Amino acid sequence: MSAFQDLMQFERDTGALAQVAGRLGWDQEVMMPPGAGEQRADEMAVMEAMLHARRTDPRVGEWLAVIDPGDLDDEGAAMVRQIRRTYDRSRRVPADLASALARLTSRAHRVWAEARADDDFAAFAPTLREVVRLKREEGAALADGGDVYDALLDDYEPGATAAQLSEMFGALRPRLVALRQAVLERPQPPALQGTFDEQAQMTLARTVAKTFGYEMARGRLDKSVHPFTSGGADDVRITTRTDALDPFNCLYSTIHEVGHAAYEQAVRRSYRFTPLGQGVSMGVHESQSRIYENQIGRSRAFTSWLYARMTEQFGDLGLADADAFYAAVNRVKNGYIRTEADEVQYNLHVLLRFDLERALIAGALEVDDLEDAWNERFLADFGFAVDKPSDGVLQDVHWSAGLFGYFPTYSLGNVYAGCLHKALRSDVPDLDAQMAAGDLGAATAWLRDNVQQFGGLFAPREVIQRACGDAPTEAPLLDYLEAKFGTIYSL
């Protein structure tokens, strides 16, 4: 066999083991007995150590050294590019730093959870300080002289830079603040009323998942505390949750996860277990979950179909008609929590975190000043004050887990979803008529053909640009939000 074939076999085996590790993660959240936590942590640690050893295996370096990318086709060259990137990054971080970070973030997660329960940021601050210190070290090792935050960001969004995102987000923020203010000055449409059987919610969630093209034969839908998607290729599982008072929580969590899962299910079969065999970045992944959830799932057309299904399932919803249902689905109201935010306000939550975490990594903001900085920024953008740390600086798990560079990919995903939605509408002129009939075949096929099938073949920005014809900007998202909420709230 050639070095390339040897390398690919090695990578496919690593990919299969990574799938196994991912399945353990699913099991832990959905099926694992409560008393098995410590044992599972030990099992995961061995799997992770083995995966790390394979990713930094010197044989990978030897294979890479003798492969000439010029001898390969586009797919082969993309494989080698991805493998080299992972190999170089993995080897740049000293083993003792990597294991110190693993130990610290495992402990930090517990400290954060307790501090959040006690609403006590000071109890978390010393640990977070240590996380920031080690993440700066890791970023510096990865950056190799370049920008430290960019080096961390690259884990989630290869090729993106904070400067580029700042420019995009800088254009987003004032128009979102203005839109938010305008909407909240208007009278609120009525909300959904009543209680909704939780098993019936799951039944409807299954129907909706299939409507969005999720292949149940290659996945499954369960409940978990936090909804998530897990796995790749022929075994992509999603979870949702139910709340008797809020069926939208179950339904839109399901649609969001179906967006992620459909992406994984649609990647070309021949890429399975390879570095091209999954969604290319967090931002592109989020573009799929968000266009499914928002631009399609919360559209006037699709909600009219959903209104009929919900009325069939639950009887009278206490809403006058499909217009009232559409307004109820898209209600904008004050809230502290990012994960519960509506389309208008969601990105303001993210931009706040992006600016703060960049300042932390750059050393321009100290952890001791983080709570004040959070509260000040929140008041400025949202117009009311944070009431307690669990509604503010302690609400998200990310920093305790060391995930600096992750937050901006949420908003980048929304920006990409805006671009894709514009292109989709242009390519499928009667999209609204189809969605109103509950027919999402053309929409999901467009996304599959133009984005999802490629997996890791193209760079993240490139795949969006190829799908849309233009370089991605924030303009389509802003235009869409202003038009949509302008209509709902009669601005």
Next chain:
Amino acid sequence: MSAFQDLMQFERDTGALAQVAGRLGWDQEVMMPPGAGEQRADEMAVMEAMLHARRTDPRVGEWLAVIDPGDLDDEGAAMVRQIRRTYDRSRRVPADLASALARLTSRAHRVWAEARADDDFAAFAPTLREVVRLKREEGAALADGGDVYDALLDDYEPGATAAQLSEMFGALRPRLVALRQAVLERPQPPALQGTFDEQAQMTLARTVAKTFGYEMARGRLDKSVHPFTSGGADDVRITTRTDALDPFNCLYSTIHEVGHAAYEQAVRRSYRFTPLGQGVSMGVHESQSRIYENQIGRSRAFTSWLYARMTEQFGDLGLADADAFYAAVNRVKNGYIRTEADEVQYNLHVLLRFDLERALIAGALEVDDLEDAWNERFLADFGFAVDKPSDGVLQDVHWSAGLFGYFPTYSLGNVYAGCLHKALRSDVPDLDAQMAAGDLGAATAWLRDNVQQFGGLFAPREVIQRACGDAPTEAPLLDYLEAKFGTIYSL
């Protein structure tokens, strides 16, 4: 670190990975989407290859070479003994034979399933011939000049020999044949009548599992096509099945699996992930599942408690009283299928297979003559003829999977259960009163303290002998069966 510590760390990591592979097996039977089969096979193959590589890793040989067992305590010496045994056996089988066997048995399973569906032994015979040929080769490699069948048996029951088992089983057979005949000449007691809600069966199964000491916080109970137990230490999962017409299927499958699971849950915590960290052999494992299921679960005393619980759950069972319920639980009737057999006939099914498979491996019986040999022996022991291959020679999966040497451990487990039951009754004189009150605390504690906690510390026969005080023989099982069924059938 010393060589012993290095070796133990390596073994613990291997043990953790083996737990992960086991969890995948559970997932495959209970949770996996139907379309994920091929992908899962690939994932399992990589896990198995990795486990095999670790078990035959030359470093293990180097560590073993420098460790002096005289420097170790009893537990350390037992660890090293087990590791050496696995290492030596794994390395004796040539890699190309091992992979040929893996490929062949994977194919043979499909061929067998089709042949069974078509009731066509001739369609399976050529493949089985090849399996027997390769198993002989494997046995010869393992035997290293010793007995080939014993070498295969050693995989499931370390230290046991066919000669020893033959003597035991030779004493068992005539008395079981005679007991069977005597019982079947008597009038049949009434069977259970009615249909039984399957969710209610699962609810009762959970209650019964807890009554037998299964720790739900370190396990879970689900449904699967064939009941099984999976995992070790703090994550030991069981499955059962339901049949609306036969709630005993669900209940006694659950109790059987709880016997296996309780063993795994009870092994000393410090043995976790090590070669001592699981049940020591298939025979000892089966002794636990069978004493839970039969000597306890099907006793007059316990069934009176169960009768009350079933009446609470399902109302009238169509049986006069607890005596009639006890007789219904223990009905002996003609049947072809081993897995559905009662306590009187079960071992006759196993003995038949043991004699035939020994003859196959020894070359004293050819595969072409196997069906006739089966049918002849069945007629001799059971008094009626096999009607079709799926009720005869094609009924069990074992030979297609290459599991020669597995069958006798079922009967050995029953023999061990007989010995343990005798000793248990002697140590817990008011066992019946406790069981009638649904209190299995003393019985399960006795098994935990005298058998289960030791995991792999002692050799299989030794652990039974230590628990019972005497070397195990078939006499207690026969005495128990003759007394029990003599009473039920008024012999």
